[in-house]
Amino acid sequence: xxxxxxxxIRDLTKRFxxxxxxxxxxxxxxxxxxxxxxxxxGSGKTTLFNCITGLERRDAGEIFFRxxxxxxxxPHQVAACGIGRTFQIIRVFPxxxxxxxxxxxxxxxxxxxxxxxxxxxxxxxxxRLQNEYGGNLSYGQQKLLEFIRVLxxxxxxxxxxxxxxxxxxTLLNELLAAITRLRDQGKTILIVEHxxxxxxxxxxxxxxxxxxxxxxxxxxxxxxxDARVVEAYFGR
Amino acid sequence: xxxxxxxxxxxxxxxxxxYPKVATGYGIQFMLQLFMWVALAQSWNLISxxxxxxxxxxxxxxxxxxxxxxxxxxxxxxxxxxxxLMGGVAAVILALxxxxxxLRLKGPYFAIAMLGLNExxxxxxxxxEGLTGGGSGLSLPTLHASREIYYAMGMTAVGVxxxxxxxxxxxxxxxxxxxxxxxxxxxxxxxxxxxxxxYAFLLSAFAxxxxxxxxARDQGYIEPISVFPLLTTITMIVMALFGGKGTIWGPxxxxxxxxVLQELVWARFLYLHQILFGAIIVVVVLLMPKGxxxxxxxxxxxxxxx
Numbered sequence: 426x427x428x429x430x431x432x433x434i435r436d437l438t439k440r441f442x443x444x445x446x447x448x449x450x451x452x453x454x455x456x457x458x459x460x461x462x463x464x465x466x467g468s469g470k471t472t473l474f475n476c477i478t479g480l481e482r483r484d485a486g487e488i489f490f491r492x493x494x495x496x497x498x499x500p501h502q503v504a505a506c507g508i509g510r511t512f513q514i515i516r517v518f519p520x521x522x523x524x525x526x527x528x529x530x531x532x533x534x535x536x537x538x539x540x541x542x543x544x545x546x547x548x549x550x551x552x553r554l555q556n557e558y559g560g561n562l563s564y565g566q567q568k569l570l571e572f573i574r575v576l577x578x579x580x581x582x583x584x585x586x587x588x589x590x591x592x593x594x595t596l597l598n599e600l601l602a603a604i605t606r607l608r609d610q611g612k613t614i615l616i617v618e619h620x621x622x623x624x625x626x627x628x629x630x631x632x633x634x635x636x637x638x639x640x641x642x643x644x645x646x647x648x649x650x651d652a653r654v655v656e657a658y659f660g661r
Numbered sequence: 662x663x664x665x666x667x668x669x670x671x672x673x674x675x676x677x678x679x680y681p682k683v684a685t686g687y688g689i690q691f692m693l694q695l696f697m698w699v700a701l702a703q704s705w706n707l708i709s710x711x712x713x714x715x716x717x718x719x720x721x722x723x724x725x726x727x728x729x730x731x732x733x734x735x736x737x738x739x740x741x742x743x744x745x746l747m748g749g750v751a752a753v754i755l756a757l758x759x760x761x762x763x764l765r766l767k768g769p770y771f772a773i774a775m776l777g778l779n780e781x782x783x784x785x786x787x788x789x790e791g792l793t794g795g796g797s798g799l800s801l802p803t804l805h806a807s808r809e810i811y812y813a814m815g816m817t818a819v820g821v822x823x824x825x826x827x828x829x830x831x832x833x834x835x836x837x838x839x840x841x842x843x844x845x846x847x848x849x850x851x852x853x854x855x856x857x858x859x860y861a862f863l864l865s866a867f868a869x870x871x872x873x874x875x876x877a878r879d880q881g882y883i884e885p886i887s888v889f890p891l892l893t894t895i896t897m898i899v900m901a902l903f904g905g906k907g908t909i910w911g912p913x914x915x916x917x918x919x920x921v922l923q924e925l926v927w928a929r930f931l932y933l934h935q936i937l938f939g940a941i942i943v944v945v946v947l948l949m950p951k952g953x954x955x956x957x958x959x960x961x962x963x964x965x966x967x
Contacts, residue, residue, distance in 0.1 A: 478849055504851030516846035518839050520907075529835040530850040578851060 430489075431456040431613050432477070432582055437486035437496075439472055439637075446472040448637035449486070454582070459608050460615045461628030461645075465657055469637040470617045471513055474584050478510050479503040490582070509580035513587050513617070515567045519560025523551055523570055526559050527577045538577070545573040548603070549596075565592045572600065576607075583607065585616045589623045601627055625649065633657065677815060681808045689807050695920050696814035697876060700868045701893070702900040702912035703821040708865035709898070710906035711834065712858055713841030714764065717894055718775030721782045722752035722869035723876070724888035728786055730874025731799045731883050736792075741806070742813065745874030752870025753863050755782075760862040764855065767844075776891075783889035798884030801877060810879045814872065821868040822913060828864075829909050830966055837861050841907070899938065902945050905952030909966055914953060 432454040439447040447469040454460055462470050475481040477488060479500040488496040490506050498506070518526050527542035528535075546552040549569040554562060559570060568591060575583055588604075589597055604614055604627060618624045624631065625645040633641040633648060635657040641648055648654055681689060701723065709715045726748030733739040733747055763774045786793045793799055828834040839847035840854050840861075847854050877883045896919075904915025919941070926934040949956055957963060 480845060480849065499853075499855075500845075500848035501851050501853045504849060510849055512846065512849075516843050516849075518842035518846065520842055521835060521838060525835050528832060529839055530852065535832070574850065 429455060431491060432615075433489045434473075434477070435487045435489075437473070437476060437488065438484050439469075439476055439481060440484050445637050447476065447483075447634075450634070450637065450639050452632050452639060452642065454613055454615060456581070456613050457608065457611050458613060458629045459604065459627055460613075461624040461631040462615055462617045462634065463619075463621075463624055463631060463648075464634035467636075468634040468657075470634055471586060472637075473634070474510060474586055474617065477503070477584065478508060504578065504580075507581040508584065509575035509578055509582070510584035511568075511571045511575055511586055511588060513590075515564070515571055517559035517562070517567045517570050517574070519558060521559055522556050523559060523562065524555040526570055526574055530574055530577050541577065545576055549573055549599070565596060568592055569596065569600070572603075581613060583612055583614045585614065585618075587618055588616065589618055589620045597623075674819070678812075681811055686807065689811050691924065693807070693811045693814050693879065695917065696811075696818040697872050698897065698900060698916040698920050699818040699913050700814070700821050700872045701897040702904070702916045703818070703825055704865045704868045705897045706865075706901045706906055706908075706912045707821075707825060707828070708861050710901060710908070710912070711828070711837040711841065712861045714858065714862075715768075715772045715898075716775045716865070717772040717898075718777070718779035719865070719869060719897060720889055720891070720893040721775070721779040722755065722866045723873040723893060724779075724782055724786070724885075725755050726752045726870030726873030727877040727883050727888040728793055728799070728873075729870070731801055731877040732792060734878065735799060735801055741804070741810075741874070741878040745813065745871050745878065748874030748877075749867045749870035752866040752873070756863050756866035757859075760859050764858045764862060779889055779891065779894065783885045786889070787885045794884075796885065798882055798887075799877075801881050801883075803881065804878070807879070810875055813875050817868055817871050817875070822909070824864065825909050825912075826966075833857075833860075838907070895942075896938075899942050899945065902950075902952055903941065905954030905956075905958075907965070908952070908954045908958070911952050911954040918953075 430453045434452050437447055437450045464470055476483045479498050483496050495503055495506060524542055528538050531538045546555050551566060551569060588600060592600060608614060631645055631648045632639055633654050640653045640657060641651045705719050729751035730744040730748035733744040734741055759778055763771060766774055787796050836852050836857050839852055840858055844854050900915035900919050901912040903919055905911025923934055926937055
């Protein structure tokens with residue numbers, strides 16, 4: 426492991442029956458950068474997220490976070506290490522209010538948590554909906570709520586599973602600005618996203634998966650010209 | 662508004678405290694059983710209403726408490742108050758032992774495991790005749806203490822409802838609810854769902870154990886069939902659903918409404934009341950899954966704590 430890497434994945438493999446969802450995949454994230462994870466549907470992006478966060482047990486390989494093994498930990502233990510994530514399919518708590526959705530995930534004293542929650546709600550302009558049930562918010566609003574719920578715990582590494590899907594242009598620009606700001610604060614972010622404009626504009630380094638294997642890695646410009654990536658997306 | 666509700670609560674409790682001074686024997690028995698149902702429905706609400714893990718065997722804790730207290734009272738000469746409290750402790754120990762494996766099961770599998778637990782407990786109690794009297798039951802020494810048991814039942818019902826209030830208005834309560842809302846998201850957000858589920862389960866087992874002990878003392882005689890009936894589980898579930906599961910006052914409301922109704926109908930038509938009860942289950946599940954309070958909360962946009 427290179428010194429100073431925040432997250433390192435070594436030869437990770439995950440199978441579902443006969444399907445190899447992630448196949449001997451290795452990657453490393455240095456702190457303070459925005460990374461992209463792309464690939465066609467079914468290429469193993471979300472499975473990789475699930476393995477990192479402990480929702481799926483890996484079949485082989487190792488995952489290190491700040492030099493410590495985290496594969497084999499339960500999801501809440503991984504979260505406690507400082508890894509936060511959002512989901513591709515929204516998972517806000519529908520019968521908790523927007524404010525409660527935020528308060529429930531921290532152990533800070535109530536006043537501190539409350540102030541932080543208010544700030545975050547204002548930040549994504551959901552403050553006037555704070556007492557509305559999560560399930561009553563629109564799709565885009567739930568997406569934003571899930572995003573700030575991750576920030577409530579102030580994680581070092583943030584995994585975002587398609588943050589741009591279903592969010593309108595204005596909000597999207599704010600969201601992207603927020604992600605950049607988080608990076609400037611020293612956070613590390615790994616994004617799964619299908620919107621290539623978002624990925625290419627935001628990420629400093631991109632990993633490309635195809636059939637569970639990492640087929641390319643590099644800065645956006647190099648990825649766009651990579652023959653294997655073009656082939657994976659468009660066929661030969 | 663707030664003060665009005667509090668004042669009404671205090672007055673209501675005072676009236677209940679003074680009631681035995683003027684009550685008939687029937688009145689005391691009626692209220693005592695009402696308290697029992699409030700405590701049972703509210704306890705079920707603590708695990709199933711909060712975390713969404715539907716327990717179909719909650720009467721197992723009731724029966725365990727009844728037998729623990731019955732044995733301590735008859736064989737070891739314990740006072741019925743301490744005996745009943747130990748009944749609660751026994752129920753919590755049972756919850757600890759079976760909660761650990763069973764709470765890993767999800768949805769219907771957990772419900773069925775709990776159903777099985779109740780059958781296992783009933784057979785176990787029948788089998789260990791030396792301790793429990795087996796199928797011929799356990800007779801407690803004669804004691805006339807209806808009034809005292811009335812107060813003990815009442816305090817248990819108030820205690821569980823107070824506990825529910827504390828939980829529902831705290832962040833611990835919200836963490837319990839995240840398990841019902843989305844267990845995977847809760848885990849990913851750093852909430853140790855296995856631990857919180859177990860906490861909720863243990864909290865929900867104590868009062869049924871105590872109430873079981875008090876029931877044993879009140880009845881003076883218990884047998885496996887009388888303290889492990891599936892019907893008791895169903896009744897407490899229906900009460901909680903009818904009033905509104907996942908709310909503080911729903912189970913209280915449901916217990917009062919259905920118990921009074923049951924008593925009225927039962928007195929006139931012995932068999933009809935079971936049909937009526939079945940009909941209520943169907944109506945509640947089909948038309949008002951959130952219960953009376955749930956509907957009111959939706960319509961008038963009331964907070965969950967009302």
